[in-house]
Amino acid sequence: MRFGTRLALFVTATLLVVGATTGVGVRFLLRDILIDDGKTQVVAAEARFHKQLTELGRSMAEGVRLLTLDFALRRAIADRDAATVLSALRNHGRRVGASRTILIDTDGTVAGDTSDDAAGAGAAFPFPALLDRAAEEEYAAMVAIVENKPVWLVVVPVLAPDPIAYIAAALPLDSARLLRMQDAIGLPGQLGLAARGPAGWRQVAGSMGDRLPEHLPLEGNEPTVVAFDGDEDIVLTRILAVPENSPAVMTVIGYPLSDALRRYQRILLGLVPALALGGGAALIGLAAIARGVSRPIEVLAGYTERIAAGDYTPPPPLARGDELGQLSVALHAMTRAISDREDRIRHQATHDPITGLTNRDAFLATVQAADPAGAMVVVALTAWRDTVRTVGREIGEGLMHDVGQRIASILPANVPLGAIGENAFAVYLPGADPAAARAIAAHIAELCDLPYRNADPYLEPGLNIDIPVAAGIALRPDHGSDPALLVRRAEVALLAAMQQQTRVASYDPDADPHRPMRLSLMNDLRVGLRRNEFQLLYQPKLDLRTNTITGAEALIRWQHPTQGFLPPDEFISLAEQTGNIQHVTRWVLRNGLLEASAWQAAGLSVRLAINLSVRDLSDEKLPERIAELLQNIGLPPRALVLEVTESAIMGEPERAIAVLRRLEQLGLDIAIDDFGVGQSSLAYLRRLPICEIKLDKSFIMQLRQNSDDRTIVRSVIELAHGLGYRVTAEGVEDAFGLDLLRSFGCDYAQGYYIARPLPAATFRALVASGPDPALGAPA
């Protein structure tokens, strides 16, 4: 139930209960008051009535007494002139309102009667006691029932000067007279005279009607509440003094309690509309109050629902000083806080925390909605990881942020720009053709020509960092419509640019290792490994001290059944990327070691060198597998040298080093391949369990022309020797280089000048043929 309804119901019920209780209480109280008041009124009215009644009798008696003083009448009575007396009595009787006048002798007999139907002269006056009383007290007056009618009966002696007769006069107490008296005393109820007859009391005059109480006389002549059919009267009776021969007479006065009560009941009933009006007013007031309370609550509830639905428009605050106003203010603050937090979360969800640019997902979503024709440019900071390694992540992130700002500064606002990796940005150029895309990509690359200058004084102030970048471009829809695919293809192009040592490259589907043809190639690879489509060639390694072949680097070749001969570049990196390199390594190890076993069996002292890829170094089971293989084939660990590149180690140095240490513990020698092209220093190599470095052919091939190379090579060899490493020079292509290396003290040499990679049988034959004098005199 709603608050307002509850409140309204409660107050209405209270009002009704109070109203009803008040009404009933007032009615009972009123009844008591009315009864008391009625009794007082009845007693007072009755007293007035009796006073009037007595006065009526007295004045009547006085009137009769005056007429008895008429001398002529007295003489006529004394003369017993009945006819004259009767005529005089009629005349005088009318004067005083008497309906009947009787002349009575002093002996109590009727001497004359004005009533026609009278018993006649000579009969005894029926109320002799009145005569005595009249003689004693000048007159006697009593209410009596004469011929079934109530009358005031007045008896006066005729004095001459002693009583010579009595005159009795009857004044009818009829209903009309009683009504007049009732009016005179102002009695609101009924008034009557009741006489006792054979069947009990009955009204003989007055207005009592059927309201005459059943049981009379009432006790104690006290005002009494008497019930009639549904009505109530307060009744007061008084028994009157009557002559001895008259039936008893009483006055009955009724006060209509019910009428009085009804009058007040009308007032009470009049209270009902007043109560209803009050109730209505209360309800309206309550509705207003409840509205004042529940409306704001509903409004606030509406706000909270809106908030739940994600609408954070701040609600207009309720201009109230009460708790609801405070609640509104709190809600307002809460809405703002939620909105801010959600904005922050959304921003975090869609933005890169470092650059502040759109993150990968958000960027892809934006591109999805953008012009379906355009160009995707991915720009990567190619040396970023090395930068982080050398100057720390904070500066690296500052660098990323700076570059992001530089890129953003040249792009129109509607061009989507995102940070899609820790060192890569992506720009989607809607509607751009390849030339425009290239121009933009080149522009971006140029932006990065300016070195990054760290602005934060706490982070190595004044540090200048070069920003080598590469950019790849993929076209939409030529290279795909899906934004993620576009980015991937642009990344492929980016890698191609890096490999080609250029800054910008466009996607070339043919060079994409991920293209479907390439993927099927990997499938072919696994099949080929089983079908022996692969072949190991062995490149001899010349010991520069003995001038004998003491080792060989196993190099894999693939004779693809349909594509023909495939060089390692074609599939090794692909195999590394697709996780197939392990199969290749395993195949190489097995076949290489089998060949080495053959060498051993043939009495050739040649150590086999096998290349491990970065993937192999993350394989923690590799050492066990190699040990098992050596054992199965029956070769000592010394028969095998494992070559790893610097970059293979740098990917995951800790794990790689752990693997390398275990291999070393097995007794295997480990050599660093392609030394010099990476960023690692000799000092760094100290951490590695290696015993040999192989100088990259880029240093060796131009020894004749480049004196710097000569200095570097000689220095490296000296340093390596100083650190206890053996040194192998790769790419030796002429006698000059060979001699120079020998003069530098280089331990081994490898290259076309010594021998091209050879099939197993050819290699075996070469070794078996003994040292080649052209390569130096055998020791």
Add this chain to the structure above:
Amino acid sequence: MGHTTNQSGKRRLRLALLLGIALLAPSRPQAASVAAIVTDENGKPLADAVVTIAPLPGTPMPAMSALPEPTTIDQTNETFVPAVAAIRSGGSVVFRNGDAIRHHVYSFAAIRPFELLQNPGETSPPIVFDKPGFAAIGCNIHDHMTAYVLVTDAPWAKVTDAAGKAVLNGIGAGRFVATVWHPRLRPKAIAPTKEIALESADSNLTVALSVLPPRRPAPRAY
């Protein structure tokens, strides 16, 4: 007032005639007197009562003296004086107006009705009452004026004074009947009588009468 106490007790005796006669001394022949005391029921002396003494019926009447002079009833200060007069049958009454106003004296008495219009200072001719009985006399102008004339055949009659006493002299020995009358005797009441036997000595007679209360003054006009 004393007579109002024990009213109800007295009332039972209202109609009873209480008559007690005490013969205090032997009467001498030819020269006895009777001293009568009349009271009301309460023993209060009753003035204006008439005591008459007559021989028992059947006994010879004593020799009667000649009729006396007419009795005069004055009207003084709107009052008849005396209020009660006792005369022998054949006697007469003269009414004399001593007031400065007129009086209209009348009586409807059966024994002798009359009517006199008297100017101030006027004296009426004697009015002779031949028959025994009593006449109530009033003034038609002044209702409160009343007088009574008792006409009796008895040889001895006397009106009681303010002390309720009347002394009747010159009564010889013998048996008599005494009658006491009062104008306020109750209606239909008969004047009480008592036989008395007189010797030579004086006798005392005490009579208690049941009478109406004195009439109230006339109501004032209003």
